[in-house]
Amino acid sequence: MIKLENVASLDGKVTNLEVFCEESKYIDASGLLALPAVIDPHVHFRTPGMEYKEDWRTGARAAIRGGCTTVFDMPNTKPPTVTAALLAEKKALIDSQLAEADIALRYHLFFGADKAHLDEIAKVKQACIGIKVFMGCSTGNLVIDDDESLHAVFSIAAKEDMLVAVHAEDEHLIQQNKANFKDEMNYHAHSKIRNIEVATRAIEKAIALSRQYGTRLYVLHVSSAEEVALIKDAKRAGLSVYAETTPHHLFFDVSAYDTLGGRAVVNPPLRDKHHRDYLFTAIREKVIDTIGSDHAPHTLDEKIRPYGACPSGMPGIEFMLPMLLNAHHEGLLHLDEVVSLTSKRAREIFRLPHNPDWVLVDLDKTTAVIETLSKCCWTPYLGKTLRGWPVYTIINGRCYHVG
Numbered sequence: 125m126i127k128l129e130n131v132a133s134l135d136g137k138v139t140n141l142e143v144f145c146e147e148s149k150y151i152d153a154s155g156l157l158a159l160p161a162v163i164d165p166h167v168h169f170r171t172p173g174m175e176y177k178e179d180w181r182t183g184a185r186a187a188i189r190g191g192c193t194t195v196f197d198m199p200n201t202k203p204p205t206v207t208a209a210l211l212a213e214k215k216a217l218i219d220s221q222l223a224e225a226d227i228a229l230r231y232h233l234f235f236g237a238d239k240a241h242l243d244e245i246a247k248v249k250q251a252c253i254g255i256k257v258f259m260g261c262s263t264g265n266l267v268i269d270d271d272e273s274l275h276a277v278f279s280i281a282a283k284e285d286m287l288v289a290v291h292a293e294d295e296h297l298i299q300q301n302k303a304n305f306k307d308e309m310n311y312h313a314h315s316k317i318r319n320i321e322v323a324t325r326a327i328e329k330a331i332a333l334s335r336q337y338g339t340r341l342y343v344l345h346v347s348s349a350e351e352v353a354l355i356k357d358a359k360r361a362g363l364s365v366y367a368e369t370t371p372h373h374l375f376f377d378v379s380a381y382d383t384l385g386g387r388a389v390v391n392p393p394l395r396d397k398h399h400r401d402y403l404f405t406a407i408r409e410k411v412i413d414t415i416g417s418d419h420a421p422h423t424l425d426e427k428i429r430p431y432g433a434c435p436s437g438m439p440g441i442e443f444m445l446p447m448l449l450n451a452h453h454e455g456l457l458h459l460d461e462v463v464s465l466t467s468k469r470a471r472e473i474f475r476l477p478h479n480p481d482w483v484l485v486d487l488d489k490t491t492a493v494i495e496t497l498s499k500c501c502w503t504p505y506l507g508k509t510l511r512g513w514p515v516y517t518i519i520n521g522r523c524y525h526v527g
Contacts, residue, residue, distance in 0.1 A: 160467040161481035162192035162445055166416025173202025178421040180221035182499040184229040189497055189526045190442040191483030191514035199256050200238030202268050208247040221432045228520050236266050237267045237277045246281045255281055259326040260293030271293040282337040288343040292326035294318035309379040315393040320348045323392050327351055331358045340364040345418055347373045347392045349402035354413045366473050368414045369403050371444050386434035387504055404456055413469040417441040421500035439498045443505040449512025484516040
């Protein structure tokens, strides 16, 4: 056993922790703060089919290093997770990789909505955390871009009491913008082609369907003031609509294209700087409920390709909590808001049972990001000096020294 003594927490309830370790010893945890372990409701660990970018061995190590003990993985793999059989196969593969890594990472899987397999949704009610709907294309070819299929998904979800998580970008408008785009095709074009209207048009439709069917709706990676306004109105109307944002939408803007190039290309895209202020305001007003890393690794060779050939997405599960703790020191977030974003609201929205997982952080540790445990070997946070880091991650009674 290992005993961590003199542990402080926000609510004062944790004073000592005894957990499994390879050897018996005491660790004085004076100066460390215990927070509920991070729940990351939005990752792409690329299994099956794209393990050269990431797998659950490397993804789990990166998660634990970032104080995260629970992840929700997305269905846009190869093949996509669109049938009960494919979901079961994916779970078996994940379990084998986690066993090999010797990390009992907690996980849940989203089920992919697919026009040809809508009859599979009810079969996986107990086996998935929710239904993922791509209203616009992203990595892979999962997309629901017709009204008939969207109505069917929201209707089935309401009947089965399943949550629908939407990638809210309107595919038809994306294609229209591409066809009409007259400027030079560079990385900055991404934020113009997938403009804010692309997002708001999709969110308006998703909220209308949530209202019509009474479906619980989770809007992924909210990126702009206009999206926030729509979600705020839906909440005021009493709808079961919830919002997630990401670290890259909080901490990067379109100026990142000049320094990061294709590494800054994400869906939905980065916005002008003033939208970041709106996102922090939305957190304070409890319009934004959660934060998901949208950990979406691609190789560096893929990301440095010219615009149109480089895939969208960036890795960052390791650095989500340090970025938020650093934002706390900058006066942008209260610690209780960090806890709400990273664990409390996700547990409520997704109806997760309590678990005894913790992350012990050193709020004053200041160090630069110099490397990543992700298989893709890069992160947009490289070189950033952050104040506030995980030191121990405790999952299911086991302690990992991570900092």
